[in-house]
Amino acid sequence: SARNNFWQQNSVEKGLIDLYQSKITVKPRVENDIAKAIERLTNEVKPLKVRHEINPYRQNNLVVPLADMHFGILKLADIKSKLVELLDIINHGYKTIVIEVIGDTLHSDKINSTETVAGTVLEDVEMPNAIDEAMQFMETIVSASLFNANNVMIKSVGGNHDYDMSYMFMIWVKERFKQAKVDVNNNYRTAYLLDHVLISIQHGDVNKKIPGQILATEHRNMWGVATTAEIHTGHLHFDKTVDENGVVMRQFSTPKPSDNWEVKNGFVGANKLMYALVYDDERLKVEHFI
Ligand SMILES: [Mn+2]
Incomplete structure (x- = not known):
C-alpha cells in the first residue's frame, strides 16, 4: 500500500515552504500459495437453481462453441460487449x-x-484469477441458457493447454449446474445428436487426417440417423469452414487478445470472434458472428 501527503509550513528563514511525504508498505510476495488456490476453487461450489420451464413454442436449437478462450490471457473485461450480444441471442429462447x-x-x-500439457513454458498468467473468471463466465451463460431453453447440454473436450485442468473444471461445471446435462470425459473427441444434426467436437490438435471418416466409424448409429454432420474444432485460432465430402468442418477463432508469442510470430490477423449457431431439426440455419 502507498500513501502520500502534501502540506505547507511556515519557516523563519524561507517563509511558506512545501512539504511532501510518501509512505510505502510492502510485504514479501508469497510463491506457491496452494491454500489460496484451494480457497478459490472451493468457494461457494454448491448447485445453482435457475427458474426453468418447458415452452413448446421454442423450435430451434442453439449451439455456443467455446474454443480457445485461454482465460489468463483473456480477461472477462475483454469480452464484456460480446457477452452482452451472446446473452441477447440466448434470450430468444430455444x-x-x-x-x-x-x-x-x-x-x-x-x-x-504457466505451462501447456506437454510442458512448454509460457509467459506467466495469474491462474487462480483465470479460473475465477472462467467460472464467472460459465455461470453467466449457463444460467441464461437454463432460463431460455427446454434442455441445456454442455459438451467438453480438453485442449493442449488445459487437458487436465479442464477435466477438473468440468467436474465443477457438472456439480454446479445440476439442471444441465453435462458431459465430462477424458476423451479427445465427443459426438452428439442435436435432433438430426450429428456434431462432433474435438480440440483440433489431434485426429487431423480423416476426422469425417473417424466420426462415421466411431458413431455408426448416430451417423445413420443424422441428416447432416459437422465437426467443431479450434486450436489454430482462426476461422475456417470446409465441406469435406459432406462433413462440414467448422474451425472457430478465439476472442482473446494476441499474446506475446502470437505477436512475435505475426499471428495477429485473425478475426477475434465468438459464435452462436442456430439449427433447425436438420441443419445450420443462422451463424451469428459476435
Ligand atoms: Mn490449442
Whole structure:
C-alpha cells in the first residue's frame, strides 16, 4: 500500500515552504500459495437453481462453441460487449441450447506456473484469477441458457493447454449446474445428436487426417440417423469452414487478445470472434458472428 501527503509550513528563514511525504508498505510476495488456490476453487461450489420451464413454442436449437478462450490471457473485461450480444441471442429462447467447451478454456495446465500439457513454458498468467473468471463466465451463460431453453447440454473436450485442468473444471461445471446435462470425459473427441444434426467436437490438435471418416466409424448409429454432420474444432485460432465430402468442418477463432508469442510470430490477423449457431431439426440455419 502507498500513501502520500502534501502540506505547507511556515519557516523563519524561507517563509511558506512545501512539504511532501510518501509512505510505502510492502510485504514479501508469497510463491506457491496452494491454500489460496484451494480457497478459490472451493468457494461457494454448491448447485445453482435457475427458474426453468418447458415452452413448446421454442423450435430451434442453439449451439455456443467455446474454443480457445485461454482465460489468463483473456480477461472477462475483454469480452464484456460480446457477452452482452451472446446473452441477447440466448434470450430468444430455444428447444435445446448446447454449450461446447472445445479446449484451451484455460491458458495453463498448472496453477502456479504457466505451462501447456506437454510442458512448454509460457509467459506467466495469474491462474487462480483465470479460473475465477472462467467460472464467472460459465455461470453467466449457463444460467441464461437454463432460463431460455427446454434442455441445456454442455459438451467438453480438453485442449493442449488445459487437458487436465479442464477435466477438473468440468467436474465443477457438472456439480454446479445440476439442471444441465453435462458431459465430462477424458476423451479427445465427443459426438452428439442435436435432433438430426450429428456434431462432433474435438480440440483440433489431434485426429487431423480423416476426422469425417473417424466420426462415421466411431458413431455408426448416430451417423445413420443424422441428416447432416459437422465437426467443431479450434486450436489454430482462426476461422475456417470446409465441406469435406459432406462433413462440414467448422474451425472457430478465439476472442482473446494476441499474446506475446502470437505477436512475435505475426499471428495477429485473425478475426477475434465468438459464435452462436442456430439449427433447425436438420441443419445450420443462422451463424451469428459476435
Ligand atoms: Mn490449442
